[in-house]
Amino acid sequence: MKSKFMAASAVLAILTAGVAHAQTADVATLKQEAAALKKKNEDLEKRLINFEKQQAAQPAPTSFMGADLSGLKGPLPCALPSLDGPLTFCGITIFGTVDAGLGWVSHGLPENGQNYEGQSLINKFTNHAHFGIAQNSLSQTTLGIKGEHELLPGLTGVFMASTGINPQSGQLANMPGTLVSNQGLNRISYSFSGDGGRAGQAFNDQLFVGLASREFGQLTFGRHRPFTTDMIGAYDPAGGAYAFSPIGFNGQLLAGLGATEDARWDNSFKYRVVYGPVHFGAIYKFADGSAGCNFTGTLTAPIGTAQQCFTPHNDAGQLSLGGSYGGLDVDVAGGYYHQATIMGGGNAPLSSAQLTSSTFTAISGAVVTSTGNNLNTLNGIITDTAGVAVGAKYTWNQFKFFIGYDYENLNNPGDALGIGANNNQGGYVLSQANNHFYAHARILQTFWTGVKYAWDPKTDITLAYYHTSQNQYGDAAQIATCSAMHQNLQAAQCSGTLDAVSLYTVYHFTKHFDAYAGMQVSNVEGGLAGGTLALGSKVGTPVSAANYGNNYYTNWAPTAGLRYTF
Secondary structure (H helix, E strand, O other), X not given: OHHHHHHHHHHHHHHHHHHHHHHHHHHHHXXXXXXXXXXXXXXXXXXXXXXXXXXXXXXXXXXXXXXXXXXXXXXXXXOOOOOXXXXXXXXXXEEEEEEEEEXXXXXEOOOXXXXXXXXXXXXXXXXXXXXXXXXXXOOOOEEEEEEEEEEEOOEEEEEEEEEEEOOOOOOEOEHHHHHHHOOOOXXXXXXXXXXXXXXXXXXXXXXXXXXXXOOOEEEEEEEEOOHXXXXXXXXXXXXXXXXXXXXXXXXXXXXXXOOHHHHOEEEEEEEEEEEXXXXXEEEEEOOOOOOOEEEEOEOOOOOOEEEEEOOOOOOEEEEEEEEEEOOEEEEEEEEEEEEEEEEHHHHOOOOHHHHHOOEOOOOOOOOOOOOOOOOOEEEEEEEEEEEEEEEEEEEEOOEEEEXXXXXEEEEOOOOOOOEOOOOXXXXXXXXXXXXXXXXXXXXXXXXXXXXXXXXXXXXEEEEXXXXXXXXXXXXXXXXXXXXXXXXXXXXXXXXXXXXEEEEEEEEEOOOOEEEEEEEEEEEEEEHHHOOOOOOOOOOOOOOOHHHOOHHHHEEEEEEEEEEEEO
């Protein structure tokens, strides 16, 4: 027994000695590894110090685009923009949209490179079906820059500069220019023409600078969108899409208070302020440009005799009030515009006869200049406009419901314009100025409603309906045409209606890239169809009752395209 105990003690002593030896070996190994790590850390510290010295001695990159501003050294003054977010650097943001696709219209015209709206609504010079590039169908192709910079605690300087471009031609958006390009042509040879608030200016959308305060609001000066134009983006179910919204396509319906040129205001200031769920705004446009003169006699060099020259009174103003509660948003805006110009006298380019005329007549009638003086001029209807609009939308789960109403009153101007007036979009000179177009006040009323449904996080479906009506506002001779069997034979001053339904879907591949497809069907009747050229059996079929039927006043316009925003 004693021998067994002694053997066990010997084994235990041997094991204890082995463990002690192993522990001693582990400690030695750990010390060696710690010394090696310390040396590596010292080496890394030296390399980091050397790298920082080298970096400080070289110009710092200042842009994710690789711009080289060699005079700037050291760390960047602002964080570089993320490729997945806004292109913002030091408070300045570059933004834009490119939108193009393909479309077919049952009643169309050859495309005009200055047209930025497409052809979703029927044009009175329509003469055949048209298939081709459908520009800006969902959004206006735009390039712009905006910024803000804190001047004092709570006070920020802001600016905006943006312009519209035609992706099919690369030209600046210029709807009055489409009228000029068709002057002197036979009407069956016209390309698309119309009127609009963008007239080829370098910045044909907005250009303003001002101050902003969270407490006191924002005040800016320059070229602005009035509040009725802002309402289209907020309360139109189609968001003002040219291919799917008459109130987006035709600026006289809501945006311009009856005159589409007035969807943008030069020489204006705009104020906006928000208090909790309520917001208020005011915009005022100062009178500018030349109001022209009334001439008589045969034109010579210098031109005729000025009988009377006029003072510009093209001031304008609007107020806006709105608020939000839960999922409900409501806005109302209204105002006036003096000496508004409807270019083309209802989208009509000057004829060859007008271009070759050599005499002036009274400003209340047709007034034209001689060849050489009017090659870049336009005729215009002059009007004082006033109106009010209200819009509402409600968000419920995946649905957004929209509804709105616009009322516009157009009258002869209290202050006339004459030959040479240029107080309109783009500064085009008037060679005709009709100050007595309205025998009675023209009343335009537009109602719209619609719903947008988020099918899933990437897919939206929109259904919208629009209805516009006008009263009978012509003189006795014009009213006499209002009982004509065929609408094209009626005067534009007869009562009439426009109805449109659109259905389209948008698929969001990413936050920047979308695909869309859909259709708008529109129909015009009465005075709103007055003068529409029939499709006929072939282009140029003479205007006669036999060539017209109801099918000539309905436009089918399917469209599909792609949009990229940044």
